[in-house]
Amino acid sequence: MADRVTVIGWDGSPLSRAANAALSAATLVAGAAHHLALPEVPERAERIRLGSVDLAGRRIAAHRGSAVVLADGDPGFFGVVRTLRAPEHGLEVEVVPAVSPVAAAFARAGMPWDDAQIVVAHPRTLRRAVNVCRAHHKVAVLTSPGAGPAELALLLDGVHRTFVICEELGTDREQVTVLTSDRVADHSWRDPNVVIVIGGGPETTATGAWIAGRDPAYPRGVRGWALPADAYRDGGADTVGETGEGEFPGLRAAQLARLGPRTGDLVWDIGSGSGALAVEAARFGAAVLAVDSDPEACARTTAAARTFGVPVQVVQGRAPHVLERLPEPDVVRIGGGGVPVVTAVADRRPERIVTHASTRDEAEALGGALAANGYRVDCALLQTVELDTSAWSERERSVVFLLSGVRSDLAP
Structure with missing residues (x-):
């Protein structure tokens, strides 16, 4: 095992005294081509071009002497430190950090970033990174070839955002460009770059933030979820009937529990009604796309999202045809439309689907459609009775069949 391993961050500025001391004593130096070309790298040292960090880790572990790993920015932030410390390498490292690309990007933009979400986009994770950009007001994206600004913008089609694109930070070719998302794909961008994606809600101005990656005023709004229908009447639903069939809080709670929306997901809410489920899924950090054929329901959903301060994309159209585009x-709640809509949704292969039925025959038909399309189906009969606590008398009774489908290849 190497006698000493030092990981040095580089941001284009002169190296610190500690970094220079570690390099001058190094017998092995690993890094990208531009790192190995630095004049501070000793001529006598063995050099390893960093391609696979795992392979480099094995070489470093077998080396006898002092090893240095050079990496961009802060190597402990989405960097090589985690890999080098992994059990298979067992390396104890000293870290000399530089300014991370994310910190540098926000500095160039003149913006605070303690409330930002930060994601890494690779081709295999690009869709989830895009969903975070849909769901949050401020996101920094560490890009990679094949998952850069143009690809982000194309997948955000129909969602307006502002991009701050920072190319080759810390080099002589550094460039910062601000564009709206609809214009980003018209350009070619140099790697590496960091993209700050802004939009999806008002800029926060509260001070006294205490937790990273959250609105400075977090937690705010109403505590809890599966809120009563009254909570959504400010969004334009004046009566319980206007919140939509099957939207009572008990059913909504069960649907959300089975969907399990989370950061990086895209939720479809088909037949959004009052927007109650769409808003609550968004409050879990998921991106939400609400669909309804009724323009008044679309307006209520938009108003509810505004009231609760969450971004929800609303699409007016009739399922299943509108779903094609x-x-x-990742997960879908179907508020109506019967077997044709269930079948169309199942064809898109989301991980989970929930829907409901008012009769056993309807439940059997919907469950059969889910099963025929490769989903393991569960069904429960939910009955709730709302009581007037002033007289402890029955106020309202709801009975509904809840159906949930989990894609068979994911079912335990």
Whole structure:
């Protein structure tokens, strides 16, 4: 095992005294081509071009002497430190950090970033990174070849955002460009770059933030979820009937529990009604696309999202036809439309689907459609009775069949 391993961050500025001391004593130096070309790298040292960090880790572990790993920015932030410390390498490292690309990007933009979401986009994770950009007001994206600004913008089609694109930070070719998302794909961008994606809600102005990656005023709004229908009447639903069939809080709670929306997901809410489920899924950090054929329901959903301060994209159209042009979902709630809509949704292969039925025959038909399309189906009969606590008398009774489908290849 190497006698000493020092990981040095580089941001284009002169190296610190500690970094220079570690390099001058190094017998092995690993890094990208531009790192190995630095004049501070000793001529006598063995050099390893960093391609696979795992392979480099094995070489470093077998080396006898002092090893240095050079990496861009802060190597402990989405960097090589985690890999080098992994059990298979067992390396104890000293870290000399530089300014991370994310910190540098926000500095160039003149913006605070303690409330930003930060994601890494590779071709295999690009869709989830895009969903975070849909769901949050401020996101920094560390890009990679094949998952850069143009690809982000194309997948955000129909969602307006502002991009701050920072190319080759810390070099002589550094460039910062501000564009709206609809214009980003018209350009070619140099790697590496960091993209700050802004939009999806008002800029926060509260001070006294205490937790990273959250609105400075977090937590705010109403505590809890599966809120009563009254909570959504400010969004334009004046009566319980206007919140939509099957939208009572008990059913909504069960649907959300089975969907399990989370950061990086895209939720379809088909038949959004009052927007209650769409808003609550968004409050879990998921991106939400709400669909309804009724323009008044679309307006209520938009108003509810505004009231609760969450971004929800609303699409007016009738399922199943409108679904053909929507981006791929992770989980879907179907508020109506019967077997044709269930079948169309199942064809898109989301991980989970929930829907409901008012009769056993309807439940059997919907469950059969889910099963025929490769989903493991569960069904429960939910009955709730709302009581007037002033007289402890029955106020309202709801009975509904809840159906949930989990894609068979994911079912435990």
